[in-house]
Amino acid sequence: MSAPNGNRHMAFICSKGTLDMAYPALVMGWAALGNGVDVTIFFTFWGLDLIRKSRVDHLELAPVANPSMKMSLMGIPSDNLGIPNLIGVLPGMTAVATKLMKEKMKQLEVPPVREYLQMLVDGGAKLYACKMTVDMMGLKKEDFVDGVIDIVTASDFIDMTEGAQIIFI
Amino acid sequence: MATREIAGKIVHVNEEGFLTDPSEWNRDIAIELAKEEGIPELTPAHWKIIEFCRQDAGATGKAPTLRRISTMAGVSTKELFALFPKGPAKKVAKIAGLGKPEGCV
Structure with a gap:
């Protein structure tokens, strides 16, 4: 089953607004387009930050309660040593983690x-x-970046993604 | 390795139909492959991109990604999708006799 034009169709639901969770749909969506697949992206809850003009350039990554954030990401050869949550709560740590990820990207x-x-x-x-x-x-x-077609209900989304492969992020 | 005849020439191809030796490519092959990819005629705008990809692959050893084509060849994403619908980077690479582009952007 596919889109009305008979083409394969993938739909992504973006529900997170952190910098790291912004990329999965972007990367996979872009790959899908590159393979001739139709792409729909539905932004909900914190995911709206990805398309808000005032937020899109200021997405952040917090080191607190994120066991995957290791000291080694900061260039310190420390193997599995994590960034302690107690350090993560210090003012400026979110900015540091965010800057780090942006630089890597x-x-x-x-x-x-x-x-x-x-x-x-x-x-x-x-x-x-x-x-x-x-x-x-x-x-x-008007609060959203150009390219956002419309504000739609969940029901509209279900209608427009009939037969699509749906990925929730 | 598989071979096939395109535009009167025997060339080596992989299982997805990409030429495995870019030096076996010529413009007649490109025209033929473009038709197979659903592009009936290659215009100067198409050739500009094909030639850029051949040059870039010659320098780097691999087919450029979509973003590399748009930033380095100065062709907008929109235009690329219009010229080579449904997967421009892959299509150009195939038509240009290059391998499948690697890389996610």
């Missing part, structure tokens, strides 16, 4: 989220914002 020539979204839109991906969350947060369509 840049080294790999991975574009920032705003640019990545634009690439996806230019490649034909369809972006939608979740109505319930938009209402809850008191947002309007």
